Amino acid sequence: MGSSRPQRADARTNRERILNVAEEVFGKGGQSASTEEVARLANVGIATVFRHFPTKAALLEAVLVQRFDRLRAQAETLFHATDPGTAFFDFFSHLVADAAGKIAIGEALLEAGGDNPGDAAQASDGLRRAVGALLQHAQRAGAVRDDVELPEVYALLVATSRASAHTHLKEEVRDRMLAIVFDGLAPLRNSRPQLKI
Amino acid sequence: MGSSRPQRADARTNRERILNVAEEVFGKGGQSASTEEVARLANVGIATVFRHFPTKAALLEAVLVQRFDRLRAQAETLFHATDPGTAFFDFFSHLVADAAGKIAIGEALLEAGGDNPGDAAQASDGLRRAVGALLQHAQRAGAVRDDVELPEVYALLVATSRASAHTHLKEEVRDRMLAIVFDGLAPLRNSRPQLKI
Numbered sequence: 001m002g003s004s005r006p007q008r009a010d011a012r013t014n015r016e017r018i019l020n021v022a023e024e025v026f027g028k029g030g031q032s033a034s035t036e037e038v039a040r041l042a043n044v045g046i047a048t049v050f051r052h053f054p055t056k057a058a059l060l061e062a063v064l065v066q067r068f069d070r071l072r073a074q075a076e077t078l079f080h081a082t083d084p085g086t087a088f089f090d091f092f093s094h095l096v097a098d099a100a101g102k103i104a105i106g107e108a109l110l111e112a113g114g115d116n117p118g119d120a121a122q123a124s125d126g127l128r129r130a131v132g133a134l135l136q137h138a139q140r141a142g143a144v145r146d147d148v149e150l151p152e153v154y155a156l157l158v159a160t161s162r163a164s165a166h167t168h169l170k171e172e173v174r175d176r177m178l179a180i181v182f183d184g185l186a187p188l189r190n191s192r193p194q195l196k197i
Numbered sequence: 198m199g200s201s202r203p204q205r206a207d208a209r210t211n212r213e214r215i216l217n218v219a220e221e222v223f224g225k226g227g228q229s230a231s232t233e234e235v236a237r238l239a240n241v242g243i244a245t246v247f248r249h250f251p252t253k254a255a256l257l258e259a260v261l262v263q264r265f266d267r268l269r270a271q272a273e274t275l276f277h278a279t280d281p282g283t284a285f286f287d288f289f290s291h292l293v294a295d296a297a298g299k300i301a302i303g304e305a306l307l308e309a310g311g312d313n314p315g316d317a318a319q320a321s322d323g324l325r326r327a328v329g330a331l332l333q334h335a336q337r338a339g340a341v342r343d344d345v346e347l348p349e350v351y352a353l354l355v356a357t358s359r360a361s362a363h364t365h366l367k368e369e370v371r372d373r374m375l376a377i378v379f380d381g382l383a384p385l386r387n388s389r390p391q392l393k394i
Contacts, residue, residue, distance in 0.1 A: 184381025
């Protein structure tokens with residue numbers, strides 16, 4: 001490992017910097033986002049960007065993979081939370097708050113022609129599985145009703161994410177929307193807890 | 198009224214037929230939908246389409262207005278329903294099931310450059326107000342909890358509509374997703390009713 005040549009290290013650093021800048025630039029959405037802007041802000045030549053990412057679609061896909069992988073890793077740190085209910089509901093809220101950037105990047109990827117299911121789809125599946133595990137833990141802990149399953153819970157996650165990303169919901173309205181969903185997920189026949197979101 | 202010339206009546210009939218065909222064609226989504234196809238299926242010349250709707254954006258906007266107005270009228274027929282709770286939840290489900298076409302038309306309108314808030318935005322507001330009235334009636338009848346307001350309820354409606362339109366949800370998963378939302382909207386401290394959706 002220590003024997004990798006300096007150029008290799010530079011290349012790795014460049015790749016990371018390009019990815020992070022691209023996540024920032026494309027995450028804001030808008031038509032103006034371009035690979036040129038990414039190169040300029042990452043302080044590298046456009047040739048360097050294209051050496052790492054031959055097409056805009058390849059760059060966008062790598063950004064999405066990085067984002068999904070990071071979210072999945074965050075979910076995994078919660079697998080052994082002492083309060084699985086809070087862990088589940090907090091992570092659900094976190095994903096919804098995080099959604100705008102991810103959706104903008106996904107839409108830029110579609111526009112750039114990268115619509116074949118590839119690495120991003122796989123990374124997205126990884127996140128979905130991690131959310132499924134958090135859901136099961138929360139159900140076992142009695143914080144989420146037993147009779148719901150991942151497909152409808154994930155549909156609600158996608159639904160509330162899209163709504164807050166697309167309709168410029170005020171944070172307060174978004175939180176009140178999530179509170180309704182979380183009450184719907186709470187166990188039946190209990191007086192429902194006031195969920196902190 | 199009886200004195201309107203036959204051409205006038207024909208024009209009105211043509212306009213309606215074009216609108217209905219356009220709703221069908223553009224509601225399916227896809228890039229291939231065109232004004233030419235609308236003319237062909239409505240059995241009129243392309244010049245007739247353009248006489249009624251000078252631009253594709255004008256046609257799409259008229260289609261959206263018609264759709265929003267029809268949904269608002271349906272909501273209004275429920276204002277005096279004997280069971281305001283069922284009326285509210287059934288209409289919520291109906292809107293979500295209806296969403297795919299509406300969203301496809303709205304996206305085609307955006308693509309056609311019709312992004313200024315116009316008649317469609319006004320018609321959309323009319324539908325929102327009608328849903329607000331149904332919500333209030335359901336709250337007064339004790340079928341929906343008192344502490345929710347239209348912004349978050351409408352956000353949930355938009356959220357679940359977008360999710361079922363975009364992610365090709367199976368009908369069963371959509372219904373289970375809505376059941377969670379409806380449970381979240383049910384009054385607190387009751388054993389929750391099994392909502393039929």
